[in-house]
Amino acid sequence: xxxxxxxxxxxxxxxxxxxxxxxxxxxxxxxxxxxxxxxxxxxxxxxxxxxxxxxxxxxxxxxxxxxxxxxxxxxxxxxxxxxxxxxxxxxxxxxxxxxxxxxxxxxxxxxxxxxxxxxxxxxxxxxxxxxxxxxxxxxxxxxxxxxxxxxxxxxxxxxxxxxxxxxxxxxxxxxxxxxxxxxxxxxxxxxxxxxxxxxxxxxxxxxxxxxxxxxxxxxxxxxxxxxxxxxxxxxxxxxxxxxxxxxxxxxxxxxxxxxxxxxxxxxxxxxxxxxxxxxxxxxxxxxxxxxxxxxxxxxxxxxxxxxxxxxxxx
Numbered sequence: 001x002x003x004x005x006x007x008x009x010x011x012x013x014x015x016x017x018x019x020x021x022x023x024x025x026x027x028x029x030x031x032x033x034x035x036x037x038x039x040x041x042x043x044x045x046x047x048x049x050x051x052x053x054x055x056x057x058x059x060x061x062x063x064x065x066x067x068x069x070x071x072x073x074x075x076x077x078x079x080x081x082x083x084x085x086x087x088x089x090x091x092x093x094x095x096x097x098x099x100x101x102x103x104x105x106x107x108x109x110x111x112x113x114x115x116x117x118x119x120x121x122x123x124x125x126x127x128x129x130x131x132x133x134x135x136x137x138x139x140x141x142x143x144x145x146x147x148x149x150x151x152x153x154x155x156x157x158x159x160x161x162x163x164x165x166x167x168x169x170x171x172x173x174x175x176x177x178x179x180x181x182x183x184x185x186x187x188x189x190x191x192x193x194x195x196x197x198x199x200x201x202x203x204x205x206x207x208x209x210x211x212x213x214x215x216x217x218x219x220x221x222x223x224x225x226x227x228x229x230x231x232x233x234x235x236x237x238x239x240x241x242x243x244x245x246x247x248x249x250x251x252x253x254x255x256x257x258x259x260x261x262x263x264x265x266x267x268x269x270x271x272x273x274x275x276x277x278x279x280x281x282x283x284x285x286x287x288x289x290x291x292x293x294x295x296x297x298x299x300x301x302x303x304x305x306x307x308x309x310x311x312x313x314x
Contacts, residue, residue: 049291056285064285068238069267073278078286080237081267084153085222085293087241087256088263091157092164092221097214099161100168107169108176109198128166135163136230144231151232153241154257159227164217171213175206208305215301219294225265235270237262264290 053060067077107124111117139159149155179202187197203210241259245251264286271283 049288052284052288052291056281056283056288059281059285060288064282069236069262069270073271073276073282076271076279076282078264078267078289080240081262081264081286082289082293083240084237084261085263085290087153087244088156088160088228088261089218089222091154091257092160093214093218095158096161096165096168096217100165100213100217101172101210103165104169104172104176105198105203108173109194109202124166124169128170131226132163132224133226133230135159136227138162139227139231150258151234151260152258153261155231156228156233156261156263159231160221160224163224163227164221167217167220168213171216172206172210175209175213176202178209179205211301211305215298218297222294222297223265223290225263225269228263228266233266234260234262235266264293 064077065082066079067075068079069081070076103124107117107121111120136159139155139162143149143155143158144151149158183201183205184197187201192200237260241256241261242253244253244256246253268283268286268290271279271286274280
């Protein structure tokens with residue numbers, strides 16, 4: 001049998017059209033399935049959010065944001081909890097994002113491809129799936145006792161930074177890897193150094209993916225309870241940490257890093273564990289606010305990513 005006769009069936013226009021039509025149908029089926037799954041997830045999230053808002057609607061008042069925790073549910077608020085959560089997220093972002101992005105840039109653009117680098121990559125990927133309680137135990141021994149940070153905002157922020165660091169590294173590496181090599185080769189051809197290629201071409205094109213990984217990590221960290229319980233977060237606190245900004249020189253204070261803290265998940269856990277239905281309503285209101293904070297972070301990330309992509313397209 002000749003080579004021409006063996007490939008003749010594949011050159012038949014009718015068979016080609018049928019094959020293309022079959023593939024288009026499969027693509028349409030995949031699109032429909034993906035759309036159904038996406039809408040189902042959005043519907044579940046919407047139902048959860050609406051249920052939380054409905055159950056805690058009577059507590060979504062300004063006093064709820066400005067009051068401290070109390071034994072009386074009608075007077076209880078989340079002031080210390082949302083302030084503590086905001087400060088912890090600030091420490092987490094400042095520590096995890098620069099280190100994670102720098103580590104990803106080194107592994108993807110600078111590190112030699114050898115067995116040592118391969119071991120590091122495998123460990124980073126595996127660390128992304130380690131249970132959060134393990135990070136809490138690690139932080140308890142390292143930050144609380146070894147570094148003598150105590151049960152402070154700094155210890156909590158560093159703990160959650162360790163938790164999300166592998167997520168930031170993996171997402172950043174994938175974003176950098178998605179940049180076409182033709183862009184790097186063109187820049188090298190014009191005499192750019194490796195750092196100039198990375199700074200002026202690779203990072204701008206991968207900013208969207210980097211922001212996505214950063215927000216995914218922070219979204220996980222903001223709802224974590226086990227690690228900060230392990231290092232000694234307080235469930236009842238009636239004072240705020242020291243203010244980060246002051247009127248006197250040098251206008252910035254870091255004393256709040258050593259202050260004790262509570263967080264939104266801890267406050268919700270404390271209220272949910274009580275049998276009084278009024279505390280359950282408080283927990284529902286706090287859950288709706290926490291979910292709103294997460295959605296706000298994601299919205300800001302999407303907006304920044306859109307601006308960067310629009311700038312690159314221009």
